[in-house]
Structures are given as C-alpha cells and as structure tokens.
Amino acid sequence: MTVTLADVAARAQVSPATVSRVLNGNYPVASSTRERVLRAVDELDYVLNGPASSLAAATSDLVGILVNDIADPFFGIMAAAIQSEIGGPGGRAGGERLGVVCNTGGSPERELTYLTLLQRQRAAAVVLTGGAIEDTAHAGAVAAKLRKLHEAGTRVVLCGRPPAPEAPDAIALTFDNRGGGRQLTEHLIGLGHRRLGYIAGPEERTTTRHRLEGHRAALDAHGVEDDPRRTVHGRYDRRSGYEATLELLRRDPSLTAVVAANDTVALGACAALRDSGLRIPGDVSVAGFDDLPFSVDAVPALTTVRLPLSEAGARAGRIAMGREEPPPGGIATVRGELMVRGSTGVPRG
Amino acid sequence: MTVTLADVAARAQVSPATVSRVLNGNYPVASSTRERVLRAVDELDYVLNGPASSLAAATSDLVGILVNDIADPFFGIMAAAIQSEIGGPGGRAGGERLGVVCNTGGSPERELTYLTLLQRQRAAAVVLTGGAIEDTAHAGAVAAKLRKLHEAGTRVVLCGRPPAPEAPDAIALTFDNRGGGRQLTEHLIGLGHRRLGYIAGPEERTTTRHRLEGHRAALDAHGVEDDPRRTVHGRYDRRSGYEATLELLRRDPSLTAVVAANDTVALGACAALRDSGLRIPGDVSVAGFDDLPFSVDAVPALTTVRLPLSEAGARAGRIAMGREEPPPGGIATVRGELMVRGSTGVPRG
DNA sequence: AACGTGACAGCAAGCGCTTTCTATGCAAGA
C-alpha cells in the first residue's frame, strides 16, 4: 500500500541502508548512487515514516512551543518568532523540524499534559513562553517534567518566564516585568499623579506579581501611599479591564491614572473611562504593558512598556535548536522600553 | 536507561501485551490486573514511547493545524478553538491528541513542507485555516498532498477556506467572504456613499478576491461606478492599511469611505485618516472585516463583518476528530454578520 | 461427567527505519 524505504531501495537497486543514508546525508554515498536513490524517491513519491524513523534513531524532529493563550497576540508574536527559527520549513534542508505550538489556555493540567505528550513524542526541544503559575505543587510538577525532558535529551528553554530553580537545566530568557512596571509608574508619578489605580492580572501568575511589584516599588520609592483598594485583579483580557476600571472608579472617583496589567486590559480600561464620560488623558491617564501592534493605533495612542517579543522569541528558538549559545549561567534578562505616548499626561486639577 | 513497556510488565508480573492493553483500554483486562499494571506505571514513572506506538499501530495522535499567520488574532482565535476541540488535554482521557499549530507565514513552500511533515508523522487529522493561495501549480500540489493524506487515513478539514475541487475528500467550512463584502459595501452605499476606496489584501489569496468581488457586486448592483483607481492591494497588516489609505487619498481626495480587507488594515486606515486631519466618520467612513476583539474598542468603534471564528474553529475541530458529522456534500458555508458601529456614517457634504 | 463457552493473558510476529559491523572493490604503497 504505502511506499517504504525497501521499495525505494528495490527500485534504486541498492540496500535499504543506502537509501536511509542518502536521506539522512550523514554517511558517504557515491554521487551516482545518491542520484539513483533520489530519483527513485521521487518516482515513487516516497515520504519517510516519521514514527519509524524516530523510533530507530531515538530522536524526533518535533519542537514544542507552549503558550498560555494562542489567541493573544502577545503569545502569537512570540510563537511566530520561535517557529521561524525552529526552521520548520524555513531552516536549511535536512534540519527540517516540526515546530508545534500547544495552547495551554492557562490551565495547569493542560500544561502538564502537553509536556507529557511532548515527552512521549521524544521532542527535540521544548520552549515554554509567558508567565508561570505560582502554585508550589504545580511548579514542582512542571520542574520535574522539565528535568525528565532534559535527561531524555530534550532541550528546554523558557521565554518570557522566570528561571525555574528546580529545573536548573532549563535556559531562561526572562522579561524584566518588575523593572518595566516600575518605569511605567515612575513615569506617571513624574507627571504628578498620586492616586493611581492598578489593574493586575490573575493572582497566581508570575507576570502579574512582578509587574505589580514594580508598580509598588515605584510608589514606595517616591513616597506615594499604596492604598490596597486601588488595586484590582482580573484576567488578561479586555473585558476584565473594562470591569476593573469601573470598580476602581467606584472605589475612588478621584483617580487620575490607571495602570493596566497589559495593553489588552488597558484597552478595556479606556473603553470604560470613555463610557464613564472621562477624557484620556485629560481626566485620567492610562498605561499598558507589552506594546502590542494595536497599541499605537489606540486613540489616544497607549503609553506602555515595549517588550521585544519577536527578538526574544527568535533567540529562544535559536537556543532551542542549539544554534546559539545559551546565556552565561543559563539565564538572561530581557528589558522593556518605556514608550510614552498620548494616553498619559499631567493629572487634571 | 529509559523505562519501557517491558519494564512495567516485569514489575507488574504480566506480559507486555497486557500492559499495552491496559494503557490503550481497548481490550478486556481484569480489574485486579489493571490495577497492578497502573501501579507499576506510576511507580516507574513510565511514559509511553510515542514513535514506537505510532509505528506499531500505524497511526499517531498528532493533529496538525495550519495557519497563515499565528501572530494575527484572526488565526489565533480559530486555532485556539480548533485546539480546544482536538482535546489535546481537554478531551476525555484516552483520546489525548496533540493538537499542533504550524505557522506557514503565508508561504506556499512552508505550507507544503508542513503538510509533508505532517504526512510523515502520520497525523490523525489536518486542519487548514484561512484563505488559500490562488496559484494553480501550488493549489494543485496542495490538493495532491491532501489527497495523499486522505488516502493514508488522515482526516482533512478546511476552515475558512474555499473547497478544493481537486481534493474532494477534504471537508470544507467556508466563510462567505463574498456575501460579507457585499453587505458591507451595501451598508455604505445605503448611507449615501458613492466614492468608496477599497484596500484589498494580497492579490493571490482567495479571501482577498472574494471580499473584493462582494464589494464590486454591491457597487454594480447599485449602479455605482467602480473606478479601478479606488482599489489598492496590500498585505493584511496595519502598516499596509496606513499606506494604502494615503495612496487612496492621493488618488482621490474626495473619497467619503474606505473599506478595508480586514480589521487590522482598517485600523491602519483610521490612523492614516487621522494623521491626514480627517474625521471618522465625519469626513470619511471606515469599515473592516472579521470583527476581531479590538475592533469594538477602536475609536470610533469599527463597523465590520463579524465572522464566527470560534464557532467555526470548534466545529472544524470536532469534525477533524470525527466527533461531528461533516456537512452534507462535505461543504458548509459560514456566513458573517454585519456589525454597524461608529466608524461609518452618512457622507459629508 | 463431558463439553462448550467466555473471559483473560501470553506469544510472537511484525511496524519501517537506523546503525554497527562486516564485506567488497580498487587505487596506491612496498
């Protein structure tokens, strides 16, 4: 039924071993023979059997990319960058790898299951993107899996996620969320704001915590009181930003600025403010985080912290492919850049 | 080194066959035996060898999802929906499948290579999303691949892509881009617009052509002259929308409306108009397509055609998993819904 | 009491490839 290596071998009048070697190009084969084999491959329209190959060679050409939410451009952009370096089709011939992105939807179980599935497939590498979940049990389970993967020869890279002390072999490209958060709030304080609302992401994520810590550090450093009622937690989506803003306004109508967990949330915040009859930044300034492509198009354009998602993703991809040296110590911090735009200004009054 | 089925079998004092059957649950095993096996699996921390399993069973648990641009929420949303139905971890136990999304970046070669890679992995199913490329040679090559995949037992589903006559076994869930485009332009004509600019996507994509055809059909039906100079082609991104709008304005400053190939492009158009000192919709109306999440947050909110991306994706996913009957004839058309919002209004003057 | 008859469990033959080791041929060195 299906064409196998043996069929090709028969047609090319060589042994299966030779065909295999031609295909893998890691053993000398006389060019006349090679040609004959290649022709046979072509004529028979032969496609290698991946599982068989992986089984025999004890490695596969799968590279897993785990993302929290594939519908979120934050992850989409990173995933695209990673995948472009994985080579998939892009890379030089022979190095063809299947870069596959797996959407955990932010669920711990799915994260673990995908990791197991990838382990089962004997993936060549795994890249985990975005913030981690701060549940000790879960973090431990993930770390254990990562260790297992590493032992099995799978390269593990974290992109935009803090290093995992329990899985020291994982290379980590971490975003400086704390520093970014701090810069952002300092910018606002510098403009004169003293009553700042903060819309944080889900409680149990490292990204959420770090950005919030940065915010608080800034408040603290400048002697601005940090009223806990001015912080609201939500999800990383627009809806959440909308609702949280209304809640913040309810709690303190005298707010002059709203700092959001990310750009998407900030957009929701803008909508809520507008629907409440408030001007941006005339009445209330708004700041986001990430600098996703649409942020510059918001009206007014969003002040935010630009994270080099593409660059970081590309680097993570290269490291995963073993094409770039990991950073010393296996850990690198990627900084964000404050982008001051129209959505922030001096406070009213 | 690594734990194998045989190790588990030894530990549980049964034959490898029994362990396999416990794991696959497709053959009666006494519950006491099953328990013993499961315990051994647990104690040894055994993880099935995917390639070996796929080789022996001649099937794999991979499901491929091809997207044109994973950084674009249009695809991200569909991919998320598809993957959620693939089950990956979400599905009922045993049906665990690895839903992997592959980013073609709109490149024909990559599309083909991914298809081959998936074929090589003996994927259980493949879902192709978004518009196809209208190059005869390429379309033929893709169709041939799809046929091969089908023959090999891989289910093939197209989501948001027109049916492929040359690959009649592929189930197609098509978006009614033509109808949507027509509705949109009719809405504008109904408001009184007569000089409409159109920013089309890349020339060689079905999506581009269909939306444009809808636009032209509307013009034609209402006796509005279709000046070819009012149509500009570009990419499906913001930048392109920005530049195309400036170009359209240059060609005809008296334009009263701009119809964009999609929401992202529309956002770029809005920016260009604003930068040109024009009000939306006071001076120029703008319309998009897709109704991505950010469109409602644009200022003014974008008039657009809502495509049920999640629903269509979910359905495609279920069909790919064989959990839902394909539509009669293997083809279904998914309609869009016109969403009239603030970015369109009666023309000035 | 002899005999089906299920319900399980095991044997063993692959699945299609990679790779080690071995054979062969031929050119060059002694």
Add this chain to the structure above:
DNA sequence: TCTTGCATAGAAAGCGCTTGCTGTCACGTT
C-alpha cells in the same frame, strides 16, 4: 606483485510497541 587502506555498500540486529492468534482456566450446560 602483494599488501594496506580508503571509500562504499550491504547484512542484520534491534528500537519499543501493537495485535492476531493461541492457550488456559473457571463455569454454566446438557
């Protein structure tokens, strides 16, 4: 001329799992 050595090609032993087929019991039947 005979040996060495290099460049290739082939033989064959797996890789770890699935599954058709063959037992083996313990029962229920007649």
